[in-house]
Structure formats: structure tokens, C-alpha cells
Amino acid sequence: MEEIRLTIEDPLDEGIRIDKFLATTLPENSRSHYQKSIDNGFVLVNGQLVKNKYQVTMGDEIIISPSPVEEVNIEPENIPIEFLYEDEDVIVVNKPKGMVVHPAPGHYSGTLVNALMYHCKDSLSGINGQIRPGIVHRIDMNTTGSLLVCKNDRAHNDIARQIKEHSVNRIYKGIVLGNFKDEEGTIDAPIGRNPKDRKKMAIVADGREAITHYKVLESYKGYSFMEFKLETGRTHQIRVHMASIGHPLLGDEVYGKAVKNLMGQTLHAQTLGFISPSTGQYIEVNAPLPDYFQDLISKFQRMSY
16 A cells, blocks of 8 residues: 545544544545554654544645555465456456455455455555455455456546445345335435444444435345445445344344355345446446345245235
């Protein structure tokens, strides 16, 4: 990661804690990542060290220095992955169920990054360091579908900006428990860490803005086949929002109930639309529903007759 310089120019940013400001402005890293960077002296405001509770003001000049990355040995692995789209800047892959996107402590093999390092060699952006080369956004381990990977830092910064501005078109398909009286709706509720369980997310008053639009595509006996359009991309957003209105995703082991012979939530990132960093043209990629998902729909359709 290269040194990043920012200046506070928007009055709406005044008074925001610096860790929250950085996580919102540079969403490719988490708030906890920036908190550690601030604690370790890699963030300066007007040339001075600050605490995480520091509130930014107009004219502040922020410098984020690259922090040293833990030396880990992440090996390229010949894991088959499906490429849905590729050009000189980006790749869109169809992530299978059960695959973790990037390595984490104690889990350094079998991830999408391991596969990308084998198939793409050195053609991946380096902004997120050696653990997350090319990764500009994520989907959960048991969510399938379209995931965008950047091949160079210029493209990475451009796509990160589009994600921050909520201009990336992201449409998901899912199966939830229960049926709806209204065919369409919007959930606008902030999401943050669950104060009672830090491994979970929850709707909390001081969370980050999260907006999910949903539409019922088909109704079955006790289940609904849904379409979700995201305005924001918070961790576990669809899962938390749907559980909050009493319609958890089928198979969601965290916010709902596990289902025998079903690996986690039934959620698929189908459509991904973005502006090409090179050409300025709109690109839209669609990942086909996986076989297990189509089989479930066929089963529910038969049950409903």
C-alpha cells in the first residue's frame, strides 16, 4: 500500500471520529484495521499523532503510511475457479459455496486468493497487501456468485471509489423463511457489531448506514424466492436485515437456523454492474444460479402445487 493523503473538505465530515471517517472514506479496510493503524502510529493528522477518538475538522490533512504486513507464506494453488468476465483491469469470478475469499490467521490455504495467485500470477492489485491481493470487496464464505477482483492499483482505487459512492449495481437472489403481505419493500437500518456477540453483526443505533431493497419473485408454502438490491454493502447486510423482519435466509446458521444437508445461507450474488476504470463503459455481469439453488426452487415449486 502506498502512502495516502486526505484533506477534510466536506462540512458534513466535521466531528466524525477519525477511525470511522477512514473506514467510510476508504472502505477497502475495516474500522478495526484503521484503529490499529492509528494506535501503531501509521496515521498522522496535521503532522501529529492522534487517538481513535479524535474528531476530524475542516482543513485537517491526514497522512496514512503503509503499515508493515505480517510475513506469511501464501501459496498459489491450482483450484478451479470460473471466470465470468476479464479485461486488462478487472476480473469477475463466480465464487462457489464454501470458499473463503482471502486468507486469515489459521486459514491460509484453499481460499479464492490462493486460486487467483495461481491463475493470475502477478496480475493483481497490491493495495490490500499480500494477504488480500486484488480483493476490493468480499462476499461471505457460503454466499455464491459474482465477485470483482482488481488487476492493478489504478483499477482498485477506481472501483473502491465506486463502491464508496454506492454506484456499483449489486443484485442478489435468496430464499427466505415465510411469506410476505407486500411484494416489495425497503429496509433502512444501520448495521454494526453486535454488542453482545462481536462475531455477529446487528442493527445498532451507531452503526453504518445500510439500505436493502427487496422484492418477492415467487412464493411457496412457507418460503419465498427473493431479489435483493443493495444500496450499501455492509458485512452480512442482507442476512441481518432479513432476519430483523422475521424472514431469515434459509440455512443461515448465524442469524437463522441451520438446515441439514445445506451448507449455510441460501444467498447468491447474481448481478454485478460497474464502470470500467479504463473505458468508462458500463459493464454488467451475471452469475447463473448454482445447481443446489435451482434444485431447491424446483422442490418448493412442486410442494406448492
